Amino acid sequence: xxxxxxxxxxxxxxxxxxxxxxxxxxxxxxxxxxSEERTDYPIYAKKVAKAMVDGVAEKGILICRSGYGxxxxxxxxxxxRAASVTxxxxxxxxxxxxxxxxxxxSGDNTNIDDAIKMINAWQETEFKGGRYKERLDMLxxxxxENMK
Numbered sequence: 001x002x003x004x005x006x007x008x009x010x011x012x013x014x015x016x017x018x019x020x021x022x023x024x025x026x027x028x029x030x031x032x033x034x035s036e037e038r039t040d041y042p043i044y045a046k047k048v049a050k051a052m053v054d055g056v057a058e059k060g061i062l063i064c065r066s067g068y069g070x071x072x073x074x075x076x077x078x079x080x081r082a083a084s085v086t087x088x089x090x091x092x093x094x095x096x097x098x099x100x101x102x103x104x105x106s107g108d109n110t111n112i113d114d115a116i117k118m119i120n121a122w123q124e125t126e127f128k129g130g131r132y133k134e135r136l137d138m139l140x141x142x143x144x145e146n147m148k
Contacts, residue, residue, distance in 0.1 A: 010063025
């Protein structure tokens, strides 16, 4: 299941992504926001990342104006590996090299067609493992040392 969330800057794109998910029977849970009324991105990034940590969702998608604020918040949660994705190639390499389990998108700079292509590329790409897994093990060690 995919946890999805957005602030007011990502609301419209989130709603379009949900339509695509509904049409294609992709399981998701919407963690808000539920309108274009001004709100704060950390609220929704926290909800989605916490859902992942708690095992409610395996993956996450967050959308704000730039995608960057959401990325910062999500990476504060142990086990969440978030990256801002701006192209299909970045979506593929994020998953293949770093096993990124949460992507962030820019509501201001991403149209629905590109968003769907990036989401699909991210979901369809396999993690390479091997030396890349060794790096993730190092990351986990850093998390264990610094995230109590």
